[in-house]
Amino acid sequence: MTETRSVSFAAHKLWDVVTSLKLTIVCLALLMLLVVACTLAQVQLGTFGAVNLYMRSFVVWWQVPGTGWALAIFPGGATVGLVLMVNLIAAQARRLELSWKKSGIWVVHAGLILLFVGEFVTGVFQEETQLVIEEGQTVNYVEHPRQQELALVDTTDPAWDEVHSIPESLLAGGGLVPVPGTPVVLLVRRYWENAQLSMAGPGFQPVANMGIGANVAVQPLRPVVSDERFNMPVAVVEPRAGGRSYGAWLVSSQLGAPQQFIHEGRTYSLAMRPRRQYLPYSMTLKKFSHDVYQGTNIPKNFSSLVRLSNPARGESREVLIYMNQPLRYGGKAFYQASFGKNDTLSILQVVENPGWLLPYISCVLVGLGLMIHFGISLSRSLRRRAAAEA
16 A cells, blocks of 8 residues: 555656646756857867757767767767656646637647647658759669769679679768679778779879879868768778678779779779669759859759659659749659759759748747637637726
């Protein structure tokens, strides 16, 4: 009996804490501190890195200088937001009376809860990629500009390339990396997170002995933190197959062309590139337009006329993508972002966010809830005034 009372008392205390207004204030204060820390950290980490470290993580970690240790020093934005959402739901269930006169407040709270859910879904599931395409070119993949991969491509068949990709994280770990579906195993000899390549000079010490990399010098650089710039990883890999080594190859996206070796009559190429995500449809850039205001160089409009082809749906149509008018297709939104190569190359920002509608629904619910609440209050006030005058 005493044990049952103790459990009941502990559950009651926990319920008091979860629904406490003090917990709400603490969560809001923590969020304010996280916003300040995130803003200051943008100087060193950039917007992307700072938001991921402080706002979209469950725990903020501090890397101990000179060691490989990391210490948890603060709850991340995901944790604080989750606790605040639970607090809001519990407080609403405990304190708000379930009646028509409180219906507006219920709708407002539902909108706020949905706003937290939307931010959580965006932080966890949203992916931003790019589709880079030249006039006349057909592309069926998007690229992750902040992530690199080493592509081992079997180019033996002239009509079809068999692509095998090795994530950058495996290259950073070093050692032997088997390539599934092939007899090839890669030995990662060296890896630089960010480096610049240059032609060999006096006193040059080669890091590779095969391909163009045998005549290229590697200059390590500090990892970049700018949102407009990306790291350029470089690695030295040694392909092995059938008990034979094919030498050390330097791989980097800074090299102009892939490098090839032949094993048992099959031709393989090695190339470092942005990580690709292949699509079940393709796009062909028909024309890119760069309009400016007359007599100036001020941009007026960018637009890409593309042909969208999806054989699985029997679909082939032309679509115009321009500023503030994206193409939404297959769960992705294609925005006109940039251009290059004398207005013959178009760069589309591709955003995949399963929760993109939630903030709009949340704003509608909050607005509707406020209208209902103030409408009910106004109706009660008018009835009291009419009764007083009568």
